[in-house]
Amino acid sequence: MTTPKPASARSVRSSMPSGCAANASWVLPPSSATCSAIDCSGPAQEALLPMSPMSNPAGLALLAAAALLSGCAGKSPATAGVRAPPWQTVIRDADRKRLAGLWGAWTRSLADVQQAGQGDRVGALGAMAVADAAIPAPPPPPGAYRCRSVKMGNREDGTIRTPSPPIMAGEFRPCRISVRKGLLHFDQGDGAQRVAGALYPDGDRQVFLGAMALAGESGIMAYGTDADRDQVGVLRALDDRRWRLELPWPMWQSNLQVIEIVPA
Numbered sequence: 001m002t003t004p005k006p007a008s009a010r011s012v013r014s015s016m017p018s019g020c021a022a023n024a025s026w027v028l029p030p031s032s033a034t035c036s037a038i039d040c041s042g043p044a045q046e047a048l049l050p051m052s053p054m055s056n057p058a059g060l061a062l063l064a065a066a067a068l069l070s071g072c073a074g075k076s077p078a079t080a081g082v083r084a085p086p087w088q089t090v091i092r093d094a095d096r097k098r099l100a101g102l103w104g105a106w107t108r109s110l111a112d113v114q115q116a117g118q119g120d121r122v123g124a125l126g127a128m129a130v131a132d133a134a135i136p137a138p139p140p141p142p143g144a145y146r147c148r149s150v151k152m153g154n155r156e157d158g159t160i161r162t163p164s165p166p167i168m169a170g171e172f173r174p175c176r177i178s179v180r181k182g183l184l185h186f187d188q189g190d191g192a193q194r195v196a197g198a199l200y201p202d203g204d205r206q207v208f209l210g211a212m213a214l215a216g217e218s219g220i221m222a223y224g225t226d227a228d229r230d231q232v233g234v235l236r237a238l239d240d241r242r243w244r245l246e247l248p249w250p251m252w253q254s255n256l257q258v259i260e261i262v263p264a
Helices: 009-014 031-037 043-048 057-075 093-100 102-115 119-124
Strands: 143-152 167-169 173-180 183-187 193-202 205-214 230-239 242-248 256-263
Touching (some): 093 230, 102 119, 102 143, 102 242
Antiparallel strands (some): 143 256, 173 183, 183 193
């Protein structure tokens, strides 16, 4: 086996994070022989294993590289500026748990509907009522839309305990997407129970933090004003002109509320 020639110290320092290169006084072998000193798997690892690091200059350099890189890991520019999504700093702890239970809200609600013998009503809704039907796509742009609300599941706890069917689908009504303070904002418009709130970017979805108003109320409170009215969920795309807002455990009548959003 041919031992590769060491790389120059200059080439090693140039590939290191700033703050680490200044402390590098060792010479690192080429990446093909050291697995880049980070990911040691594959043929390069097999070539190094038979040798004792203490008897091989390349092995000593590898050990020094690993030690120095681990000591500088916290200073990497790639991670120093990483922050939690803005919604993480706004959401209440109780609502964080509700949001984490989104999949459970789907499975339980669909099971309730099937158990009641109304599975055909779910089928009639198409992709809107399929838990994993969402696709990666941009959010709806600001403008006028039409929305309808579907409530599913037998609510057994919550602020108001109103006996209701396991699935209720409303009619399409005007709704709107606007921009407020740099964030998309959803407003359901009208209805006996309507929601509105901010949409925070979070990967291929938008996290919704808002509140609900009842018929006759002129406005909707800001999120965090009244825990009984707060609504949380995610907005995801079903195709390039159709979206749904999924609200788990809404505390009013159902275990899951899904709002379909289509262009007006």
